[in-house]
Amino acid sequence: MTQWLKEKGLKDTWCNLCFLFIAIEILLSIFIMTFHKLSGTTFSVQIDLGNIGLSPFSEGHFLGTDHLGRDVLKQLFFGTKNTLFLSFMGTLLGSFVGITFGCFSGYFGDDKLKIKAAKFWIGGFLIIGLAFYAFNINTFRFSVLIDLLLPSAFLASVSLLIFLLIKSKKQIPIPFDLYVVRVVEVYSTIPPIFIIILLSSILRPSPALFIIYCVAAMWPEFFFLSRAELLKTKNQTYIDAARVIGQRNIPIVFRHIFPNMFQSLLVLFAFAFARLLVIESTLSFLGIGLPAQYPGWGKLIASFQMNTDYWWLLLFPGLLIFINVLCIQKIGRKLREN
Amino acid sequence: MLKFISRRFVYGILIIFGVITLVFFLFHVLPGDPVTLIAGQRSDVSTRQEISRELGLNKPIENQYLFFVNDLLPISLHRDTKENQEKYDFVRLLKYENNRVFVIKWPYLRRSFQTNREVTKILLENIDDTIWLALAAMLFATIVGISLGIIASLYQNTLPDKLIMGATVLGISIPSYVLAIMMALIFGYYLSPYTNLELTGQLWEIHPLYGRQLHLKNIILPAITLGIMPLAIISQLTRNSMVDVFSKDFIKTARSKGLSKRRIIIKHCLKNALNPVLTAISGWFASLMAGAFFVEYIFDWKGIGYITIKAVQNLDYPVVMGSTIFIAIAFVLINIFADIIYAWLDPRVRLHN
Numbered sequence: 001m002t003q004w005l006k007e008k009g010l011k012d013t014w015c016n017l018c019f020l021f022i023a024i025e026i027l028l029s030i031f032i033m034t035f036h037k038l039s040g041t042t043f044s045v046q047i048d049l050g051n052i053g054l055s056p057f058s059e060g061h062f063l064g065t066d067h068l069g070r071d072v073l074k075q076l077f078f079g080t081k082n083t084l085f086l087s088f089m090g091t092l093l094g095s096f097v098g099i100t101f102g103c104f105s106g107y108f109g110d111d112k113l114k115i116k117a118a119k120f121w122i123g124g125f126l127i128i129g130l131a132f133y134a135f136n137i138n139t140f141r142f143s144v145l146i147d148l149l150l151p152s153a154f155l156a157s158v159s160l161l162i163f164l165l166i167k168s169k170k171q172i173p174i175p176f177d178l179y180v181v182r183v184v185e186v187y188s189t190i191p192p193i194f195i196i197i198l199l200s201s202i203l204r205p206s207p208a209l210f211i212i213y214c215v216a217a218m219w220p221e222f223f224f225l226s227r228a229e230l231l232k233t234k235n236q237t238y239i240d241a242a243r244v245i246g247q248r249n250i251p252i253v254f255r256h257i258f259p260n261m262f263q264s265l266l267v268l269f270a271f272a273f274a275r276l277l278v279i280e281s282t283l284s285f286l287g288i289g290l291p292a293q294y295p296g297w298g299k300l301i302a303s304f305q306m307n308t309d310y311w312w313l314l315l316f317p318g319l320l321i322f323i324n325v326l327c328i329q330k331i332g333r334k335l336r337e338n
Numbered sequence: 339m340l341k342f343i344s345r346r347f348v349y350g351i352l353i354i355f356g357v358i359t360l361v362f363f364l365f366h367v368l369p370g371d372p373v374t375l376i377a378g379q380r381s382d383v384s385t386r387q388e389i390s391r392e393l394g395l396n397k398p399i400e401n402q403y404l405f406f407v408n409d410l411l412p413i414s415l416h417r418d419t420k421e422n423q424e425k426y427d428f429v430r431l432l433k434y435e436n437n438r439v440f441v442i443k444w445p446y447l448r449r450s451f452q453t454n455r456e457v458t459k460i461l462l463e464n465i466d467d468t469i470w471l472a473l474a475a476m477l478f479a480t481i482v483g484i485s486l487g488i489i490a491s492l493y494q495n496t497l498p499d500k501l502i503m504g505a506t507v508l509g510i511s512i513p514s515y516v517l518a519i520m521m522a523l524i525f526g527y528y529l530s531p532y533t534n535l536e537l538t539g540q541l542w543e544i545h546p547l548y549g550r551q552l553h554l555k556n557i558i559l560p561a562i563t564l565g566i567m568p569l570a571i572i573s574q575l576t577r578n579s580m581v582d583v584f585s586k587d588f589i590k591t592a593r594s595k596g597l598s599k600r601r602i603i604i605k606h607c608l609k610n611a612l613n614p615v616l617t618a619i620s621g622w623f624a625s626l627m628a629g630a631f632f633v634e635y636i637f638d639w640k641g642i643g644y645i646t647i648k649a650v651q652n653l654d655y656p657v658v659m660g661s662t663i664f665i666a667i668a669f670v671l672i673n674i675f676a677d678i679i680y681a682w683l684d685p686r687v688r689l690h691n
Contacts, residue, residue, distance in 0.1 A: 186356030189666050189673075191628045201650035201658050202365065278513045282632060285515055288650055301516065308523065318516040326511040 015334045018327035025324070029081040045070045045078065045295055056312050064312045066303045075295040076316060082294050084324075086207055087276035090214025095269055097215055098222025103253050105180040105223070106230035114171040121159045125152055181227075184220050192217035193279050200288050210280070210290060217279075218272050225268050229261035263335065270332030274325045281321055297321050342681055350670045357666040361659055362406050366399060372451070372655060393448075409446040410663070416441055447660035452652055457660035460645060467541060468641030472630060474561035479568035480619065484612070486569070487576025488603070494581060502573065509570030514629035518563045518636040526559055535559055538638035560637045564630055568619075575618055579611040586610075613683065620676040 048069035056064040056072075063072040115123075129152030190198070195217040199205075205213055233239065234257070242252050283289035284298030292299075297317040304313035373389050374381075390396050394405050408414045409426075416422050418430070418439045428441035447457035490502040526537040539556035583589065584607065592602050631643035638644070642661055649657035 183356075186353050186360065189353055189357055189669050190662065191669075193628050193631075194662070194665065197631075197647075197650060198361075198364070198658065198662055201653070201655075274511075282513065282515055286632075286635070286647060286651065301519065305519070308527075314516075314519060314523075318520070321516065322508075322512050325513070326507070329507075329511055 015330055018330045021323070021327050022331070025080060025084060028077075029084055032077060032081050033085075045074050053307070053310055063316055064310070066300065066310065066313055067307055068303075070295075072300065072312060072316060075300060076297070076320060078294075079296040079300070079317070080320065080324075082207070082290065083277055083280050083296055086210050086290075087214065087273055087280055090211045090276055091218060091269060091273045093211060094215040094218030094272070095222045095265065098219035099226045099258075099265065101180060101184075101219070102223040102226030103230055103257070105177045106227040106234065107249065107253050107257070109177050110175040111173045113174045113176050115174065117170045117172050120172045120174070122156050125156045125159065128152065129156075180223075184223055188220040188224075192221075192275070193282070196279055196283065197286075197288065200283060204288065205283075205290060207290060207294065214276055214279075218276065221268060221272060222265065226261060226265060229264060230257055233257050233260045263338075267332050267336045270328050270335065274328040274332070277321065277324055277328070281317075339681070343678055346674050346677055350674050353670050354663075354667055357670075358407065358410060358663055359403075361662050361666075362403055365655055365659055366402065409448070412445060413440065413442050415439070447663070448656040450649075450657050451654045452649075452657075457656050460657065461642065461660055461664050464641050464645055467639060468630060468634070468643065470541060471557065471560055471564065471634070471639060471641060474557050475564035475630075476568065476619075476623070478561055479565035479572055482565075483569040483572030484576050484615070487573040487615075488580060488608070490573065490577040491580035491584070492603070494584075499577075503577065506570035506574050509566045512566075514563070514567065515632040515636060517566060518560075518633045521559055521563045522636060540640060560633050560639050563637075564633045567629060572615060572619060575615045576611065579614050580607060583607045583611045617676070617680050617683065620672075620679055623672055623676070 048065070051061065051065050051069045053067060053069075054061050054065045056062065058064060061071050061073070063076070065071055066075070129149065196213045199213045199216060200210075203209065230253075239252060239256060242256050247255075280289065281296060281298035281301070284296040285302045286298075287302060289298060290296060297320060300313050300317040304310060372393060373386050373395065377385055377389055387396075394402050397405070408416075413431070415434060415438055416426060416428065418433075418437050422428070426441070426443045426446050428443035430439045430441055432440040434440060444458050447461070449456055450460060453460075486502050486506075490499040493499045522537050525533050526535050530536070535555060535558060539553060541553060541557055542550055543553050543556075545551050589602060589606060592606050630641070631647060633639070634641045634643035635647045642664065646658060646661040646665075648654075649661070
């Protein structure tokens with residue numbers, strides 16, 4: 001990996017510094033997490049009403065305290081850990097979902113994925129039945145189950161019988177690409193930050209939920225990019241050659257097509273990561289982000305709003321967000337240049 | 339061209355329909371009890387039943403969905419009663435069986451849980467502030483961004499170029515809400531005696547003696563804050579495309595003809611360099627405006643973003659739903675116009691689609 005990065009032009013000193021900064025941050029976060037686990041004590045930031053609003057460089061509190069007497073340096077440490085980890089996981093899982101859908105949708109296209117007609121109909125009925133079940137799960141009663149399952153089971157068995165009788169070998173092409181692209185187009189009308197705000201207005205995020213929201217917001221971009229890149233390389237002769245040898249679909253996609261789009265995906269990954277960092281801090285600034293026991297950059301800035309005399313509550317977290325975003329975007333830009 | 343436009347519009351309507359479906363199911367499948375939110379924790383059974391009947395919560399979800407879509411359509415089918423007349427404020431078009439009529443009306447987006455006002459009215463009241471803010475910010479960003487980009491490209495690889503490009507990198511990296519707080523604090527508070535600006539304020543303010551008055555100076559700080567990020571992107575784009583154009587052959591020809599430098603820059607370079615920039619601006623307009631939310635929130639600028647964030651904080655679901663649909667419609671329209679502009683400039687796009 002390091003060799004690869006070197007080849008790809010991380011010779012720039014500024015870029016190296018950025019990379020170093022992010023790496024140190026990630027190492028520190030991992031160190032904090034393991035230490036946290038090993039020591040067994042809770043490292044939560046304590047409220048200390050005796051030391052409210054200490055300015056930076058005072059005794060025991062290097063960067064001062066906030067309006068509840070919590071140490072700013074500690075909050076910054078934990079906040080950085082939380083934000084980096086959650087945004088990174090969100091981007092990683094989002095890219096995973098997006099790339100998977102993008103590759104399948106681009107590779108299979110509108111006519112390549114064929115299944116038997118019987119399977120198609122039975123599957124369709126089952127999906128409709130399950131959808132009804134899912135939407136009525138809040139008011140679930142046993143009678144509802146009977147009401148819904150019996151007709152769908154009846155329909156499924158009737159269709160099964162029909163197709164067994166006919167024994168048709170007709171295959172129906174599923175326009176997978178068409179469906180997925182239409183759905184994603186609807187989805188990507190709303191910008192990512194707004195999707196996350198919307199979801200967290202319905203259910204306030206816990207860390208795991210926040211990662212899910214990030215995935216929900218970020219996958220369309222990865223989907224479109226990977227699909228476009230795949231369509232570019234799909235008709236190359238070496239893909240045909242691989243197919244002639246007798247390779248299956250999935251190995252073709254992941255062994256022959258994926259390496260070609262890896263670099264542009266990495267660029268998008270860097271920018272999406274930077275954007276998620278900002279989104280996380282924005283959400284916690286607005287008070288609709290992670291619950292109060294998880295410190296964050298945005299929460300410090302929000303507590304600055306309560307008392308604007310405590311300038312260090314704006315300066316340090318603001319600077320930290322700024323530097324992080326700057327570094328990640330610098331790395332992304334460097335990757336794009338090559 | 340007409341075929342292209344009409345197809346884009348039909349497509350846009352389908353997308354809006356999809357967004358409406360998405361929003362409806364998001365807010366109805368996930369947990370949360372709207373009746374408790376309206377009536378509060380302490381309420382008797384009959385009140386709760388009445389509220390759930392009014393919202394249609396006692397019906398199955400398919401009927402609720404049809405009900406919701408029927409409320410949103412401008413031309414829809416309703417029972418011809420006095421209650422409905424007051425609720426929807428419609429104009430009758432055509433009679434239908436069972437005392438039902440086809441009517442024409444504003445899309446009905448329910449009522450706010452907090453203030454019990456119609457969401458459509460709330461949104462329409464506050465949309466103009468957002469539009470003015472967005473236009474002012476975009477105007478500022480385009481003019482200053484393009485001129486900075488031209489300056490940077492003229493002094494390529496010298497000090498001014500490096501300064502401007504460094505500043506644009508900073509402008510892209512800083513989150514809009516941190517920038518907004520800093521701008522508000524520095525220019526609206528610490529330097530307030532010199533700049534004569536205030537921390538918060540509206541475009542139209544009601545004075546106790548003189549009535550409704552226009553305060554143009556209040557738009558300066560929010561517009562500049564909102565414009566910083568588009569400005570940075572636009573100046574980078576302009577600089578890069580200008581540098582590209584400088585190395586083209588027709589510039590050499592123009593120079594060898596003996597044209598003056600100013601004439602070359604204005605007539606030959608700018609015309610070619612600005613084309614990609616303008617299409618990029620129109621295409622990104624929607625996503626650039628996402629920052630307007632936080633800027634409005636911090637400057638207390640009572641636009642759509644301010645209302646939405648307040649509603650999210652207060653769990654005022656109808657307002658959140660309404661503004662989501664509203665914003666999606668706005669984005670779809672903007673994208674359609676961007677596509678049309680693009681197709682008008684570049685005929686190849688029309689043929690491909």
